[in-house]
Amino acid sequence: MAKRYLFHKTFVPGIVLALLGAFMLIDAISFGRVISGGLGADFFPKIVSAAMLLTGIGLVAGAVSEIRKSTQGIQTKEAQPEAAQAEAVPEEAEQAEEKQEVPKSNWMMLAATAVTLLVYILILEHVGFILSTIPFTFALIMILSGKSQIKIWAVALISVLTSIATYLLFVNVFQVMLPPGLLG
Amino acid sequence: MLEMMATGFSMIFSVKIILIIFGGTALGILFGAIPGITVTLGVALFLPITFAMDPVAGLALLIGLYIGGTSGGLISAVLLRMPGTPASVATCFDGHPMVQKGEAGRAISLGIVVSFIGGMLSLVILILVAPWLAKITLQFGAFEYFSIALFSLTMISGLSGKSLLKGIASGLFGMMIALIGTAPISAFPRFTFGSSSLMDGFSLLPTLVGLFAVSQVFSAAFDKNRNLAAGHTISKVGSVKFKWSDLKGQTKNILISTGIGTGVGILPGLGAAVCNILSYSAVKKISKYPEKFGTGIPDGIVASETSNNASTGGAMVPLMTLGIPGDNTTAILLAGFLVHGITPGPLLFTNHADLAYAVFAALIVANIAMLVVEFAGIRVFTKLLSIPRHILLPVVMVFCTVGAYAANNRIFDVVTMLIFGLIGFAMEKMKFPMAPVILGFILGPILETNLRRGLMQSQGSFLPFLTEPISGAFLLITVVVVGYLIFGQIRKLRRPKQEPVQEAA
Numbered sequence: 001m002a003k004r005y006l007f008h009k010t011f012v013p014g015i016v017l018a019l020l021g022a023f024m025l026i027d028a029i030s031f032g033r034v035i036s037g038g039l040g041a042d043f044f045p046k047i048v049s050a051a052m053l054l055t056g057i058g059l060v061a062g063a064v065s066e067i068r069k070s071t072q073g074i075q076t077k078e079a080q081p082e083a084a085q086a087e088a089v090p091e092e093a094e095q096a097e098e099k100q101e102v103p104k105s106n107w108m109m110l111a112a113t114a115v116t117l118l119v120y121i122l123i124l125e126h127v128g129f130i131l132s133t134i135p136f137t138f139a140l141i142m143i144l145s146g147k148s149q150i151k152i153w154a155v156a157l158i159s160v161l162t163s164i165a166t167y168l169l170f171v172n173v174f175q176v177m178l179p180p181g182l183l184g
Numbered sequence: 185m186l187e188m189m190a191t192g193f194s195m196i197f198s199v200k201i202i203l204i205i206f207g208g209t210a211l212g213i214l215f216g217a218i219p220g221i222t223v224t225l226g227v228a229l230f231l232p233i234t235f236a237m238d239p240v241a242g243l244a245l246l247i248g249l250y251i252g253g254t255s256g257g258l259i260s261a262v263l264l265r266m267p268g269t270p271a272s273v274a275t276c277f278d279g280h281p282m283v284q285k286g287e288a289g290r291a292i293s294l295g296i297v298v299s300f301i302g303g304m305l306s307l308v309i310l311i312l313v314a315p316w317l318a319k320i321t322l323q324f325g326a327f328e329y330f331s332i333a334l335f336s337l338t339m340i341s342g343l344s345g346k347s348l349l350k351g352i353a354s355g356l357f358g359m360m361i362a363l364i365g366t367a368p369i370s371a372f373p374r375f376t377f378g379s380s381s382l383m384d385g386f387s388l389l390p391t392l393v394g395l396f397a398v399s400q401v402f403s404a405a406f407d408k409n410r411n412l413a414a415g416h417t418i419s420k421v422g423s424v425k426f427k428w429s430d431l432k433g434q435t436k437n438i439l440i441s442t443g444i445g446t447g448v449g450i451l452p453g454l455g456a457a458v459c460n461i462l463s464y465s466a467v468k469k470i471s472k473y474p475e476k477f478g479t480g481i482p483d484g485i486v487a488s489e490t491s492n493n494a495s496t497g498g499a500m501v502p503l504m505t506l507g508i509p510g511d512n513t514t515a516i517l518l519a520g521f522l523v524h525g526i527t528p529g530p531l532l533f534t535n536h537a538d539l540a541y542a543v544f545a546a547l548i549v550a551n552i553a554m555l556v557v558e559f560a561g562i563r564v565f566t567k568l569l570s571i572p573r574h575i576l577l578p579v580v581m582v583f584c585t586v587g588a589y590a591a592n593n594r595i596f597d598v599v600t601m602l603i604f605g606l607i608g609f610a611m612e613k614m615k616f617p618m619a620p621v622i623l624g625f626i627l628g629p630i631l632e633t634n635l636r637r638g639l640m641q642s643q644g645s646f647l648p649f650l651t652e653p654i655s656g657a658f659l660l661i662t663v664v665v666v667g668y669l670i671f672g673q674i675r676k677l678r679r680p681k682q683e684p685v686q687e688a689a
Contacts, residue, residue, distance in 0.1 A: 009613075009614045009615055010347075010350070010614070012614075013353075013610075013614045013616065017353055017357070020360070021356075024360060024363075024375070027375060028374075031372070031374070040372075041367035041372035041374060043635075043636070044363070044631070044632040044635065044636075045363050045374060045375075048356060048359050048360055048363065048628070049360065051352075051356055052353070052356045052357070052360060055349055055352050055353045055356060056353070058349050059349050059350070059353065062349065106405075106406045106407070107406070109405040109406060110402055110405050110406045110609075112405070113401060113402055113405040114402070114602070114606065117398070117581075117602050117605070118602065120585070121595060121598050121599055121602060124585075124589075124595065124598065125595055133582055133585075136578075136581075136582070137578050137579070137581075137582060140401070140577070140578035140581060141574055141575055141578045143405060144401075144404055144405060144573070144574035144577060144578065145574040150574075158575060158579075162578075162579055162582060163582070166582055166583065166586060170233075170586055170590070174232075174233040174236065175236035176232055176233060176235075176236070176586065176590045177590070177593055178586065178589065178590070179589075
């Protein structure tokens with residue numbers, strides 16, 4: 001039962017957004033009146049965060065009613081005549097597809113991508129653009145290529161060429177500064 | 185006015201700038217053609233490059249990207265059955281059936297020609313209307329700016345997806361992000377958690393790049409159907425010679441589509457993504473053979489492609505006369521103006537009239553460039569489209585990192601990009617529309633500044649917002665449209681409940 005709530009597309013986001021609105025509202029109230037007469041820096045944040053809180057609550061309410069309807073739908077499925085059942089099927093199929101268990105490997109791929117990017121960010125300024133972009137590009141292509149067979153030397157070549165070409169293009173042609181790092 | 189146009193043309197008629205326009209347009213077409221990379225992203229990525237250029241050259245590049253990108257989506261819409269950008273969604277409806285009939289070349293060549301026609305016609309309207317409108321908007325004050333900004337934010341939130349609440353949530357989220365940093369007028373630090381990096385708030389570019397591009401990379405990594413290496417199945421193009429006879433009988437469709445495209449473009453907040461579908465429905469409704477739509481008739485392509493390019497001229501109107509972006513992409517163009525110290529708005533035509541007309545001239549050349557490049561380069565684009573995503577996306581990521589870093593030369597911006605990449609990924613998975621976030625981010629400060637200025641002028645009274653004619657009109661339209669949207673949502677929710685009631689009876 002709890003899984004239904006957790007995986008519903010709107011329930012958790014609704015709660016998150018409502019909480020976000022609530023926290024911002026509380027924070028904004030602490031600003032107090034900054035300008036005498038007219039509005040202070042607190043007014044607009046209060047309105048926006050209050051609106052967000054209400055919207056979040058609205059989303060949660062909508063999600064709860066949807067989940068309740070689908071639970072009822074399953075319970076009364078046998079009672080309904082065939083015509084109504086036929087209409088309910090595409091809706092349920094869509095919901096079923098949404099709730100399909102996502103294989104762990106996808107979350108791991110996502111985490112791998114995020115970590116790769118994070119590491120890239122951390123070393124970028126210290127090691128320099130070219131030296132950090134080469135392994136970054138390589139890693140990313142390998143992660144995204146998944147089950148397909150690709151030649152590692154080709155990927156390595158693409159990584160090196162892309163990094164160097166991008167650096168030269170942006171620094172020399174477009175006059176954009178990039179961290180030179182260890183290559184000086 | 186003809187004198188001004190001549191001045192404008194003279195400002196861009198150098199080999200360097202013409203080349204920049206052609207190059208920018210070609211790149212724009214490429215970005216528009218690749219699904220997953222939108223024209224907004226393309227313009228945003230090249231924004232830092234324009235820092236070092238002089239204003240005319242920088243704006244010319246961005247304009248080329250804009251025009252090319254809006255049009256480029258048709259290539260993938262026809263050949264890949266996937267719209268390259270949201271502006272070409274409706275092109276798939278008749279484009280793909282035409283491919284199945286073996287008429288891919290015909291679909292593409294027709295799309296290119298009507299894109300050109302729509303773009304040029306809307307430019308004529310822009311050039312005629314903008315200077316005149318600027319005289320009117322010169323008198324706009326805080327009340328009007330507030331109401332128009334509110335109108336456009338409501339429009340984009342309400343029309344971005346199936347759920348009104350989610351659209352509003354996205355818009356509010358954008359506004360909340362913009363609140364982080366130093367408050368306008370009073371310079372009070374808000375939500376900065378004591379961090380000096382956050383004193384200026386989040387930068388627009390890394391946020392945008394994260395939300396739209398990095399999220400795509402995360403999606404690709406997460407995708408259940410990990411078929412990325414297989415690339416796309418691209419249909420063969422065949423002959424791309426344009427048949428003039430295809431235009432026969434399309435005059436009405438072209439005019440209606442141009443009207444819808446330009447009109448929607450002029451409305452601040454709405455742009456190409458909305459008008460191509462609107463135009464398709466409208467043309468189908470008035471057609472003598474509505475049942476043929478979707479089977480592969482020229483009318484469908486004409487409706488969609490004419491209007492999306494017509495929206496470019498229209499979207500430039502509020503940008504240049506008000507300084508309020510017509511859609512997400514013109515929001516980046518706004519940044520492009522500001523980077524060079526030029527504030528678009530009514531004063532643009534008073535203080536920098538020559539630049540305004542140079543922009544007009546650049547738009548004209550960009551449309552011509554689009555026509556030429558698309559016809560000449562269609563085979564090249566087809567080849568480029570077949571680069572598999574698992575190679576393309578990492579390369580795009582590298583460009584994105586450069587773009588994010590180059591804005592302010594600080595790593596914090598790249599961190600911003602990562603954070604918003606994750607947020608964008610989450611939003612897409614949970615079906616929250618992303619377009620309202622950017623406009624919320626940009627319009628939020630405009631809303632706040634003008635709300636406070638207006639209230640200071642009126643001594644704290646909200647009345648002038650309603651009684652000032654133009655301000656009141658926009659607020660009224662906003663309320664009416666919101667009411668209509670809410671009504672529609674309630675109706676949708678009520679329908680399934682009716683059946684169990686009937687069962688019980």
